[in-house]
Amino acid sequence: MDGWVGAWTGGRAAVHVGNVADFNEQFFAPGMDGAQRARRLRQAHHYACLAACYSPEPALLVLPAEVAPEWTDWLARELEWGPVEVHRGVAPGSTVARALAGRPALRARIAGLGGPVVHWGRTADQGEGPELAAVRRYESKAAAHELFTELAPAYPDVHVPAQECPGGRGRTARRLTARAARGLTTVLKSPHGVGGYGTVVVEPADLFAAGGGRALLRRLVRTEVLPARGGLLLEEHVDPGPAARLRDLTYDVVVGSDGAVHPVGAGVMAVAGTRYQGVTVGPGAVPDAAAGTARRFALAVGERLAAEGYRGWFDVDFVTDRRRRLAPTEINLRLTGPAVAFVLRERLDRVRGPGHLVRTLDAMPLGARLAQEALHDHLDRLRPACARLGVTLLPLIPTAGHDPEPVVGLALAGTDVEALDAAQALLAAANHALAGMFEALR
Template sequence: MRIRPARVGETALLNDLVMRSKAYWGYDEEFLAACRDELTIDAGDVTAGRVVVAEDGHGVRGVASLQGCAPEGELGLLFVDPEAIGTGVGRALYRHVLAMARELGFTRLRIEADPNAAPFYRATGARPAGTAPSGSVPGRALPVLEVALPVARGGWLDAWTGGRRAAHLGNVAEFQAQWGDPSEEARRAGSHYACLAAFASPDPAVLVLPRPVPRAWVELNAAQLAWDRVVVYDGLDDRAGLVAAVLARPALATHLRDSGLALLPWGRTRAFGRLTGEDLPSAALRYESKRAAHEVFVRLAPAHPRIAVPAQWPVPNRWAAARSVRARARRGHATIVKTEHGAGGSGTWLVDGHRVRLPRGPLLLEEVVLAGTPRDVTYDGVIGPGGEVHDVGVAVMDVKGTAYRGATVGPGVVPDPLAETASRFGHAVGGEIGATGYRGWFDVDFVTGGDGRLAPTEINLRLTGPSAAFMIKARLDRIRGGDHVVRTVDQVPLGARLPDDELIALLRRLCRRCAENGTVLVPTIPTAAYEPAPYLGVALAAHAIDGLDAAEALVRDAALDVGRMFSPPDGSAAPRRSSR
């Protein structure tokens, strides 16, 4: 199927399609006759260039139009051949009109919908905005919906992708291995987490992943996010790392280099530099170190009065750490213990009197900030090719103890004063990072103090969980309109171990149930559904944060309920399923 401008010579064909589509809802001839003049497309409409059609091998399958003058306009028509209803033609036309409106400078579209079509528009992101009298049938009221088309802020996306589709490389474990060989447990967890690399940009063309992933998972995400065809290379994991595995396959490496796509790794490594032919400067990853990050925080903080850097000091080993921690505990102080490197809370412990087994060291000790609300905040940015810093946004992270579990991004999530403070300081940190030669995605994590100031805690020179939320938001804002709130939940426990077919069936049911409530579900991590403690990762999007709360509760309950399928009627424990 392709979408193209309508032609003057096909107005009769289009008008016939419109009336057949209107009749699909069971209206009688008298009603259709009353609507005919209002729904007729004439040559002038087509000449204005705002009428488009969808066609395939069977001919024209749908028609849509845009009316009005920027900044506010109206979806004039959207009709689909009855034989093509339910095949995606309507969604494709709707998204095309939104894109056309955005390019022409529209910031809001009004939709006067047939009552039968209103659920379609609500499911694609439009919001109810009252009623209006019918222009054809006296006494009849039509539902009115609106869709906002916010003006894009900043050029972070072009700086990140170069304005191109991208190949995404999920080299999570390879990135972490630069600071020591990860344990088998950490490697396994990293290979699951690498699925988030599918969302390394809003519009992937190629995915390179360490574990085999269900093709139906990719297809489901393509449907939810209107991706074009995505090519998947998976199951490439080996002890040397994901990009090293690509380099060991010369044909694949050459294909990626010559594809014309932006090559986006989860994190930059020496191996990735060999793939792209661009050396990684020796100091580029300096601020991935928590010690070096603290030094730059201390240096920049005096120019930012709403920033309070927590005290940090090194100790040579875990015995020295234990002595310091006990001494502070006697004075009523808890302590954060950190290794110099670590992601997602790994290598970080909150020690408040409970027994904790620490690594040998050396270690960093840090004072605990008395937390305010929201507690954990992160700023994300992109350092462009010339070293310029582009602000992406500020998010709230879900952190339990010191373990990262997900993030929420979007309007109203972070109070404006906190967001402004985080952005100013994060932008300044980005300038320091760019001076090392680093280029790409980065973030700065904060804890909100009880006095309302922000305490910066670490820098990440790579993609992270919040980055996936920002990418999904950017895509949904584009294809659905509006200003979405997006939440990622990295581990939703499952009530049973699910093979791929059963997992995909569950995800499809959840996508439908969420859509009925005006929420978009994007499954992010499918590969852990057959672990001994099975789980899945999801992202949820809506136009208001309370919609996310309800959708998350629905997903969590339904995920746990799958265990009932394997429970015997007497309530005794179900036998463990055999492995695949």
């Protein structure tokens, strides 16, 4: 099989290991306390539910959280999977690697299947070597920026934002204040972070309202936006101007086991502040000019990563400036939320015919906390309404519906953006209306 699917799994059903927590743990900031660490692991286990869609067809799933079988049954029907063996709830309060270390029978079962095994990302338990070294290097936003700066002169439609690392927190605070005094907005970044954690946009008014740079940094640490220790990066804020609708773009790529670089596609991301919320991929989601620029630049990044030994999935994220140039902001050397959208699109195009748009909504708020059974029933009632709009509803993250701030992760698939917009609005209204279930108890 040609293309990225052949490079990723050879077109075979694969074992999917949801090791999001393991991957993230490699980059936890020094000084993180036990309570914050536990929250990060729990959030990662929610996100690891996306493991169901790490490739177009799973043979076996390893899920750290406890999930109801109705969820995977729903996906299997819509995506026409063959039999899927599901191992759920394997790592409550721990990482998948530590959990598997105590489950030799499951390890033997995975090895015995003999097919491809795909993980969220590379970790030390999979072996040291050039691939993990590349992950450790380029997951750093500073190292990624250096690579972007080196490559960009060959791409006139790419603009790399200026970046600096002032050193200690005191000097960082002074530089932030000096930039704010000049009226400059700054993107403040921890060298490592996922899903928007460790990144914040600092407007001059925000800094002065907080009482200056030092006070702002203390508040951002207290609210767990930034880590308590370690260096910080200051990056030029890119003003999108009239290009705001296409503010946040991504381009996904697979580096095959032979080092060949395979394009996957471009997507337009939904980002709230700096937090990734979802993506839309498929025909026309990203204009051809922007998609072409992103493709060329991401493939050049891929060639460099391949030369340094990286193998697997990665993406490059961009923001657009007022001149519609693309400004690369980071490399994610792992699977990503957009990767799931591309996998779903590939599978739906294969089993239902070409032309699908897929939109993932990773954290749609719910108006009430729901156990998984109740959440399933809620979504099942909405499935016919989405179908009447020509949209297929797919539940992706069903485990966060009982959190203090309940959310659900979903995917919508259809053939035009207007239908996806309508289905998203319908779901948002129905989710919000859940609050009415408890009005009579007040």
